[in-house]
Amino acid sequence: MTTDTLEALAEDRLNKGLLNLWYPVLPSWAVQGAPVGITRLSQNIVVWRDADGQVHAIEDRCPHRGARLSMGWNLGDRLACWYHGVEVDGTGTVVDVPAVNDCPLVGQSCVKSYPAEERNDAIFLYFGDALHAEPPALDLPEQLTSDEYSAFLCTAIWKCNYRYAVDNVMDPMHGAYLHAQSHSMAFGDKQADMRVRKTDTGFIFEKTGQKDVNFDWVEYGESGAIWLRLSIPYRKQHGPGGSFYIIGFATPMDENHTQVFFWRVRKVQGWQRDVWRFLYRNRLEGLHWAVLEQDRVVLERMAPDARGHEFLYQHDVGLSRLRRVMEKQAHSQVAALNDAAPAEAAE
Numbered sequence: 001m002t003t004d005t006l007e008a009l010a011e012d013r014l015n016k017g018l019l020n021l022w023y024p025v026l027p028s029w030a031v032q033g034a035p036v037g038i039t040r041l042s043q044n045i046v047v048w049r050d051a052d053g054q055v056h057a058i059e060d061r062c063p064h065r066g067a068r069l070s071m072g073w074n075l076g077d078r079l080a081c082w083y084h085g086v087e088v089d090g091t092g093t094v095v096d097v098p099a100v101n102d103c104p105l106v107g108q109s110c111v112k113s114y115p116a117e118e119r120n121d122a123i124f125l126y127f128g129d130a131l132h133a134e135p136p137a138l139d140l141p142e143q144l145t146s147d148e149y150s151a152f153l154c155t156a157i158w159k160c161n162y163r164y165a166v167d168n169v170m171d172p173m174h175g176a177y178l179h180a181q182s183h184s185m186a187f188g189d190k191q192a193d194m195r196v197r198k199t200d201t202g203f204i205f206e207k208t209g210q211k212d213v214n215f216d217w218v219e220y221g222e223s224g225a226i227w228l229r230l231s232i233p234y235r236k237q238h239g240p241g242g243s244f245y246i247i248g249f250a251t252p253m254d255e256n257h258t259q260v261f262f263w264r265v266r267k268v269q270g271w272q273r274d275v276w277r278f279l280y281r282n283r284l285e286g287l288h289w290a291v292l293e294q295d296r297v298v299l300e301r302m303a304p305d306a307r308g309h310e311f312l313y314q315h316d317v318g319l320s321r322l323r324r325v326m327e328k329q330a331h332s333q334v335a336a337l338n339d340a341a342p343a344e345a346a347e
């Protein structure tokens, strides 16, 4: 395969989403009794809960003739296709073909299944390639795993490629401009010098002269999933708990749609936790939606080829660094697949 073809495959991989990672794909509440059909990383997937409430995810394609399994029935331990009733379990194996006696299709593993984990009110799926079928451990940031913190999940679908959503979070300086008229980002310098600092799981991009005033730092980390973390200080009237943390994920749906997941977190215990949860639901959540809408409208209205016509400056060092990290991963993913099986990699 030529270098140009590998380049093109890597760019395609990057636009659809890097593999061999966990991604949040739905909030838990979105999957109740009926199967749910979704597109993530440009793959059609059906997500459902078995009779014990356990989540399963398999390719949304009936092995018989390709109808969407998400249009069928949840039978508790399997899905039944609406078209001719073929039944498929959570491993992607056909368990019954009710229309035919002794059908050879029974017992065959025909569709791909996705490792699934439910964490912090969201369903995470693992997207492995042919060389990485086994998922790595999913280690989420302490704001989501320690019970010293209290979080709310906020999720939305944006009509843009996920790479723009990632760039947006890796860009703290937009807080002082785009969100200047907000409850949390109206203060601090309109100028900054910024630097990059390495961490065990990635790096922090931060303002050198200002901390805890506005959106002053952001962290990229990779620990089974790619996550972004930042904090914004809250003023006294917004209740106990100190800085407000956001743990963010941008999950590619297809090349033009992204589902963003933002956990909004404060370090609060006891009665202060109740105050935070009450204040959030009654007052703060609405204010944060207004901020998030500002991000959404700017990103959705950017030219589709915006990335091809940029003049970056010092404040964009964080996002350029992360772009390079992700480009490198995309290259090594397609190169490894190509080395293992050149014909399949080209498909």
Ligand code: FES
Binding pocket: 062, 063, 064, 065, 066, 067, 081, 082, 083, 084, 085, 086
């Ligand atoms: S297409 Fe699903 S049973 Fe025929």
Ligand SMILES: [Fe+2]
Binding pocket: 174, 175, 178, 179, 291, 295
């Ligand atoms: Fe923003």
